[in-house]
Structures are given as C-alpha cells and as structure tokens.
Amino acid sequence: MKSKTRALTGVLACTVAASVLAGCAPGAPGGGSPVAKIQLSIPDPLTSSVGVSAQHFADQVKKTSNGSVVVTVVPNGTSFSGDQNAAVTRLQGGSLDALILSTSVYASVVPEMNAISIPYLFDDTKEEAAFLAGKPGDVLKEKLKEKNTVALSFLTRTGRQITNSERPIEQPSDLKGLKIRVPGNPLWTDFFGKLGASPTTMAFSEVFTGLQTGTIDGQENPIEVPWTNKFSEVQKYVSLTHHINDAWVLALSSKKWDSLNEDQKKILTDASAETATFKTEYDAEQSEKQLAELTAKGMKANEPTAAGLEQFKAVSKSLYPDFSKLIGKEFFDQAIAAAQ
Structure with a gap:
C-alpha cells in the first residue's frame, strides 16, 4: 500500500513540475497568462509598404513577447470586404481586433485628422514624423480614444x-x-x-x-x-x-486592448514605435x-x-x-x- 502511495505521489510531483515548466497554462510561453492573439487587418498586399511594415510589427511583437502575443496580418482588405469606412466602424465596435488605415479615412469620424493633410504643411516625411510624435499626435490619439480606438502609433507615408x-x-x-x-x-x-x-x-x-x-x-x-x-x-x-x-494609424479596438495585461500592452506599444521609425526609413529607400x-x-x-x-x-x-x-x-x- 505504501509503495502505491509513493508511486502516486511521484506521478503527481512530475505532473506539477511539468506544469511549471510549461508555464502553468496551455499556450502560455514562459508565463501564466494565455497567449494574446491579434488579427491585424490592412487594406493593401503584403508586398506593399504597409504590408511590409505590418509584418515587421508582427515579427517585432513575436520576438519581444517570447511568443506570448501573436499578431497575424490579414492583407488586401479581406476582413472588411475592401470597405475602409466600414473597417473604421468595425474597429470601434470591436469586431476587428486591429487595423492599419489611412488618416484620411479616419477623418470621417475625427475631423482633426485632416490637419495632417493640409497641402504643403510639411517639407518632407521627417517633419511629418516629428509632428505626429509630438503634441499634435497626442491630441489625435486622445480623439481616437473617444471613438473606442487605441492608436498605438502613426506611420508616415511619402508625399x-x-x-x-x-x-x-x-x-x-x-x-x-x-x-x-x-x-x-x-x-x-x-x-x-x-x-x-x-x-x-x-x-x-x-x-x-x-x-x-x-x-x-x-x-x-x-x-x-x-x-x-x-x-x-x-x-x-x-x-x-x-x-x-497623410499617414497610417496603427490601432487596436478598445475592446481588444482592454483584454490585454499591462506587459502585453507595453510590448505592443514599444513594437509600434519601433515600426514607425522603420517605415519612415524603409519608404525613403523604396520610393x-x-x-x-x-x-x-x-x-x-x-x-x-x-x-x-x-x-x-x-x-x-x-x-x-x-x-x-x-x-x-x-x-x-x-x-x-x-x-x-
């Protein structure tokens, strides 16, 4: 009887040890929280500038989160049937997780977005990047937040x-x-x-x-x-x-954002800032x-x-x-x- 008890105890110990090594939760690399899965919708092909940048963002998130956040890029507007105005509405409602879309489209719900596109406001994309990274960009993020949209960063476009x-x-x-x-x-x-x-x-x-x-x-x-x-x-x-x-807005729905823990939010925010720098430099070379x-x-x-x-x-x-x-x-x- 004692030998059976010791054997059962040994099995339980191994099971607990295995759970600890596995992160104590299915699909949670190195931590106790489930993997956060995010579908990032974009209007253009993966080979486009926004497609390359979206995939760069996804790769950066995967690397810095050690797999605890997984971003999947959905190209060509397939998740919103090519209707970009509908995409904005769906993001606000939470039926889209995340979206990269032009500020000119968002202007229909946040008129201040049009300020980015005042003709000849900027001499080049570096001036635009500084504008978006400064106080005007912060104001625009707050305006979007009122529309249940969390703007992680603005990504520049060439003129x-x-x-x-x-x-x-x-x-x-x-x-x-x-x-x-x-x-x-x-x-x-x-x-x-x-x-x-x-x-x-x-x-x-x-x-x-x-x-x-x-x-x-x-x-x-x-x-x-x-x-x-x-x-x-x-x-x-x-x-x-x-x-x-104009620029791109890299944004999550408030619904998706609120489902994430603080570490996951920081990972996404940091990756989006790095992606903004990447895209400005990438576009200058590619154009x-x-x-x-x-x-x-x-x-x-x-x-x-x-x-x-x-x-x-x-x-x-x-x-x-x-x-x-x-x-x-x-x-x-x-x-x-x-x-x-």
Whole structure:
C-alpha cells in the first residue's frame, strides 16, 4: 500500500513540475497568462509598404513577447470586404481586433485628422514624423480614444504625387479639366477643385479599371501606390508634386486592448514605435527604386516648375479658412504653429 502511495505521489510531483515548466497554462510561453492573439487587418498586399511594415510589427511583437502575443496580418482588405469606412466602424465596435488605415479615412469620424493633410504643411516625411510624435499626435490619439480606438502609433507615408494619361503637371493650370480620382474627403475635393481639376471620388478597388477605360484621367497617391498596382500599364505621366502628406494609424479596438495585461500592452506599444521609425526609413529607400521602375516601364516623370510649385502652395493657403472649418479652428491653428 505504501509503495502505491509513493508511486502516486511521484506521478503527481512530475505532473506539477511539468506544469511549471510549461508555464502553468496551455499556450502560455514562459508565463501564466494565455497567449494574446491579434488579427491585424490592412487594406493593401503584403508586398506593399504597409504590408511590409505590418509584418515587421508582427515579427517585432513575436520576438519581444517570447511568443506570448501573436499578431497575424490579414492583407488586401479581406476582413472588411475592401470597405475602409466600414473597417473604421468595425474597429470601434470591436469586431476587428486591429487595423492599419489611412488618416484620411479616419477623418470621417475625427475631423482633426485632416490637419495632417493640409497641402504643403510639411517639407518632407521627417517633419511629418516629428509632428505626429509630438503634441499634435497626442491630441489625435486622445480623439481616437473617444471613438473606442487605441492608436498605438502613426506611420508616415511619402508625399502624394499625381499620375495621369494626358500631360505632365508642372503648374496648377495643367490640371484644368482632368478627372483626377481623390479620396472621398472634402479636403481633397476642395483642393483639387480649386486647382482646376475635376476631382472624382471612387472606391480604390475601381481605380485601375477607371484609368484603363478613361472614366478618370488620373489619380494621386504616394509613389508606392502606382508601383504596387501597376498603374504604369494605364498611365503615362507621373508628376512629383508632393502636394499632400497623410499617414497610417496603427490601432487596436478598445475592446481588444482592454483584454490585454499591462506587459502585453507595453510590448505592443514599444513594437509600434519601433515600426514607425522603420517605415519612415524603409519608404525613403523604396520610393526612389519604385520611381525608377515606373519610368523604366515607360512612365515619364517630372517636377513642377519653381513658379508652379509656388502656385500650388498659394492655392493651399487660399483655402486655409475652409480647412480651418473642416478641421476645427483650435486644432487647425495648433497644426499650423507646430509645423512652422
């Protein structure tokens, strides 16, 4: 009887020891909490800048959490059927865990987001990065928090350029009559309308076909967009106007955020900050290569004339009263002061 008791005790001891070594909970590497699994939805392919950055973030989280937080990237807008406005709503409601999406889309629920995209507010992405990492970025994070959205970091994008099938854009008058696809955002439609173009809003998924059929003459985006989406097949000119900057928001739903412990929150926050630095540097390298590839495929690149650039900037400043109303005067004034 004693020998059976000793044997049972030995088995129990081994079981307890094994549980300790395994972390005391199934699927919890090195700790007592369950693994936190996060699906990170993005609108673009994994090969795009945002795709590469999203995967970089996931890899950084895996490394620093020792596997206790697992981020899976879901590309191409498949988790929200390509409807980016619906993605924002779903994130707020908690049916999406995490999302990387443009500030121009978030502006529909947080108008202050439009301040990032005041035309010619920044000279380059380094100025934009400093703006977003400073007090203006903190204000925007608080505004998003009120919408059940926890913004971990802002990721910069390179300046937006204009492509079209008709002619090089050297000054605003060159845009007269051209149907240019723009996001469904009043800041864009007001600016391009004032430049003399015919701003046309359409879902991005329809842009390639629109360019191909002539429904629209051109579009405007950071250089990686025509590169990723092979617009060189349907566009002849790329004009380096650098007219607007926007950014990406790397965010979690408040519902998902509240389910995490403090260590997991810190891991995600630190990884997002590192990813923001990574993306600014990565984009600077890639945009030069991407432009070279577009021109190698037949697109003709140009820059505005010096006089033309001043005309673009003057049009932007003439719209400041409208932008102030769109954004809200208080934050508009803060943004202009912070960027000077």
